[in-house]
Amino acid sequence: MPLDSPTIAKDLAARGLRLTRQRLAVIEAVTEARGSVSPIQVFDSARRRCPDLGLTTVYRTLEVLGEIGAVRRVHGPDHCEAFAAAGARHGHCVICSCCGRVSEFTECDLATVVAAAARQTGYRITEHVLQLSGICAECQAEAAQARRGTT
Amino acid sequence: MPLDSPTIAKDLAARGLRLTRQRLAVIEAVTEARGSVSPIQVFDSARRRCPDLGLTTVYRTLEVLGEIGAVRRVHGPDHCEAFAAAGARHGHCVICSCCGRVSEFTECDLATVVAAAARQTGYRITEHVLQLSGICAECQAEAAQARRGTT
DNA sequence: GAGCCAGTTGAAAACAGTTCCCGTTTTCAG
DNA sequence: CTGAAAACGGGAACTGTTTTCAACTGGCTC
Numbered sequence: 001m002p003l004d005s006p007t008i009a010k011d012l013a014a015r016g017l018r019l020t021r022q023r024l025a026v027i028e029a030v031t032e033a034r035g036s037v038s039p040i041q042v043f044d045s046a047r048r049r050c051p052d053l054g055l056t057t058v059y060r061t062l063e064v065l066g067e068i069g070a071v072r073r074v075h076g077p078d079h080c081e082a083f084a085a086a087g088a089r090h091g092h093c094v095i096c097s098c099c100g101r102v103s104e105f106t107e108c109d110l111a112t113v114v115a116a117a118a119r120q121t122g123y124r125i126t127e128h129v130l131q132l133s134g135i136c137a138e139c140q141a142e143a144a145q146a147r148r149g150t151t
Numbered sequence: 152m153p154l155d156s157p158t159i160a161k162d163l164a165a166r167g168l169r170l171t172r173q174r175l176a177v178i179e180a181v182t183e184a185r186g187s188v189s190p191i192q193v194f195d196s197a198r199r200r201c202p203d204l205g206l207t208t209v210y211r212t213l214e215v216l217g218e219i220g221a222v223r224r225v226h227g228p229d230h231c232e233a234f235a236a237a238g239a240r241h242g243h244c245v246i247c248s249c250c251g252r253v254s255e256f257t258e259c260d261l262a263t264v265v266a267a268a269a270r271q272t273g274y275r276i277t278e279h280v281l282q283l284s285g286i287c288a289e290c291q292a293e294a295a296q297a298r299r300g301t302t
Numbered sequence: 303g304a305g306c307c308a309g310t311t312g313a314a315a316a317c318a319g320t321t322c323c324c325g326t327t328t329t330c331a332g
Numbered sequence: 333c334t335g336a337a338a339a340c341g342g343g344a345a346c347t348g349t350t351t352t353c354a355a356c357t358g359g360c361t362c
Contacts (some may be wrong), residue, residue, distance in 0.1 A: 016337090016338085017338080017339090018338070018339075020338090020339065020340085022339080022340075022341095023339090052340090052341075053340090053341085054340065054341040054342065055341085055342090056340080056341065056342080056343095057339080057340060057341070060339085060340090
């Protein structure tokens with residue numbers, strides 16, 4: 001997990017950027033959310049830690065963090081501009097459509113799929129967005145419990 | 152390709168909806184674009200055919216068409232709200248980052264990937280968004296030609 | 303054909319999220 | 333300490349989207 005301050009500070013410094021109080025607050029807000037969050041949610045959460053934080057800064061910071069790979073953009077069928085803490089460098093993630101939690105998985109065997117697509121379409125494929133959504137283990141358990149309760 | 156009027160008219164009728172002049176204009180605009188288009192682009196294009204078309208209607212129509220599967224939402228790393236004509240019922244598509252063209256591919260062997268993700272994360276995966284982007288054959292050819300020209 | 307009704311429409315207003323602008327503040331190297 | 337670069341916050345501006353509403357279809361029955 002590259003979401004520890006020293007690593008990020010280093011990544012920022014490599015671009016001549018700084019790890020400020022505000023940026024730290026944004027990072028922590030995204031990290032402890034352990035789910036995907038919108039810029040506004042980040043704003044609200046980070047503000048508890050850093051009350052004079054501006055929304056503009058949140059946007060700027062999320063962009064910067066996205067560039068250095070500390071934070072990842074999360075897509076979904078409907079919502080599109082959410083962020084989550086990034087773990088492995090090139091992993092994908094599953095988002096729980098019930099509680100919003102985000103989990104990563106690394107076994108990215110997309111190579112086969114990508115190759116097949118390339119063969120079929122003639123494209124040279126350079127990027128892919130794979131976003132899975134479903135129900136996380138806990139929400140499944142809760143749902144099961146609820147069912148038992150009502151039955 | 153379900154983008155012929157009779158099929159769509161039928162799909163609409165099944166929901167008690169009509170295939171109006173405006174909706175037809177939107178459908179044609181999306182179809183002949185042969186690439187992904189934003190609501191505004193659809194608006195501009197469809198308006199040539201139906202000058203009194205309103206932007207509101209474009210949004211409404213794109214949504215309806217999306218629901219009946221005649222049109223597909225196209226995602227990308229940055230742009231998120233684009234539409235393209237849908238071919239196969241559950242196919243995926245590749246979008247050319249150069250010219251915007253969209254091609255479909257059907258060999259969707261994601262099952263393996265999805266299963267692996269489910270195993271690794273414990274989620275019950277219900278949906279997936281897979282969006283590839285790259286350079287289409289023609290743009291590759293053009294690029295190659297341009298390179299030859301300048302060398 | 304008249305009348306009805308659900309579906310459809312466009313314009314304008316409202317809205318939400320995002321970006322821009324600008325003067326101020328902070329940080330850091332020298 | 334000083335100057336330059338980076339970063340900041342607030343508010344205005346902007347963009348894309350949705351809502352609202354009154355008017356308008358087109359098919360239907362009578």
